[in-house]
Amino acid sequence: MYARTIKGRELTFDFAEGLIHDNLLIADRETNSVWSQLEGRAIHGPMTGTPLPVIASMQTTWKFWRDTHPETRVMVVPGEEGRPYTYRNRRPGTPRPKELPSGHDTTALGLGLTHGGETMFFPFVELEKIETPLRLRMAGREVVIHYDKGALTAWATGAKGELLPGVLAYQFGWMDFNPDSSVYRAGSGGN
Amino acid sequence: MLKSAFLAVLALLVAVGPPDVLAAAPEADPPKPEVRIIRARVQPRPGAEVEEVDMKVHASPTELTSVEAGDAPLADEDLVLGVIIDGRAMAYPVRYLAMYEIVDDRVGETPVAPSW
Numbered sequence: 001m002y003a004r005t006i007k008g009r010e011l012t013f014d015f016a017e018g019l020i021h022d023n024l025l026i027a028d029r030e031t032n033s034v035w036s037q038l039e040g041r042a043i044h045g046p047m048t049g050t051p052l053p054v055i056a057s058m059q060t061t062w063k064f065w066r067d068t069h070p071e072t073r074v075m076v077v078p079g080e081e082g083r084p085y086t087y088r089n090r091r092p093g094t095p096r097p098k099e100l101p102s103g104h105d106t107t108a109l110g111l112g113l114t115h116g117g118e119t120m121f122f123p124f125v126e127l128e129k130i131e132t133p134l135r136l137r138m139a140g141r142e143v144v145i146h147y148d149k150g151a152l153t154a155w156a157t158g159a160k161g162e163l164l165p166g167v168l169a170y171q172f173g174w175m176d177f178n179p180d181s182s183v184y185r186a187g188s189g190g191n
Numbered sequence: 192m193l194k195s196a197f198l199a200v201l202a203l204l205v206a207v208g209p210p211d212v213l214a215a216a217p218e219a220d221p222p223k224p225e226v227r228i229i230r231a232r233v234q235p236r237p238g239a240e241v242e243e244v245d246m247k248v249h250a251s252p253t254e255l256t257s258v259e260a261g262d263a264p265l266a267d268e269d270l271v272l273g274v275i276i277d278g279r280a281m282a283y284p285v286r287y288l289a290m291y292e293i294v295d296d297r298v299g300e301t302p303v304a305p306s307w
Contacts, residue, residue: 001272001274001303001304001305001306002303002304002306003301003302003303003304004295004302004303004304005301005302010302012251012253012295013251013293013295013304013306014248014249014250014251014293015248015249015251015291015292015293016229016233016246016247016248016249017246017247017248017249018231018233018234018235018244018246019233019234019235019236019237019239020233020234020241022234022237022238024292024293024306025233025246026292026293026304026306027229027248029250032227032229034229034231034233034246037292037293037306043231044229044231044232044233045229045231052304055274055276055301055303056274057272057273057274057305058272058273058274059270059271059272059273059285060270060271060273061267061268061269061270061271062263062265062266062267062268062269062270062271062282062284063267063268065271065273065280065282066260066263066282069260069273069275069280069282070260071260071280072260072273072280072281072282073257073258073259073260073279073280073281073282074257074258074259074260074262074263074265074271074281074282074283074284075255075256075257075281075282075283075284075287075294075296076256076257076258076263076264076284076287077256077287077290078256080287080290081286082284082286082287082289082290083286083289083290084269084286085270085285085286085289085307104268152268152270163275
């Protein structure tokens, strides 16, 4: 999730029908610059190169969020059912399977994290093999990785327990944008 | 023969109009979302090479509705994007974000752009 105040100016973002690295593009109304959603940076127009300020958020199941934050408010679109979404692990551009599987398939999913200039990806399949929370250091700073299989989520906190900006992504998508990212393997350090 | 058949079809069209046009024009037509074009070097579709295209940009909603947790029409396993800003918790269901890809909201005083 991004903040909309950039260089002191409030921007309004719209959905653009193009892609970069098979990932969504957005465009702001005020300058018509085009931004990469996953990279969080303008790739076209007057704001080119400008990073989008990240707001730490968490992607999880409604049950987990409601149970941990019962006072939460929820965005709704009255009269609309929306588009029910399940994790499917299908690489963009590959043919759509004839029958979409029901339920979530999280085998390619993980937590991508950039912290202090260091970039790491934590695959769910690896986090499943260990006891979490996992304590480790990235760029010399303490990072704690949390994983909740039932809540379909992983998240990272810092030394003071604050939520760090991370992103749940398919490993192939994360590596397309962060080819130098290291990938966590169970038993390779931490704790 | 051909001419009379043509006239018959023409008369039918005049009488009832082409069926698709009638079906697509209800009396209270909702306003279409605003679309603009930006020319940029991007992939026109997944897996495609980057090329210069006239890219359609769809205006995202800026006036959102929110409800309390108990009134949310969601299933336990629905995915949400949750955020806490200045002590306020807000959940953006992926099923709604997927309709627009990105929306423009404000949590307290902070302008935010949750996207999917």
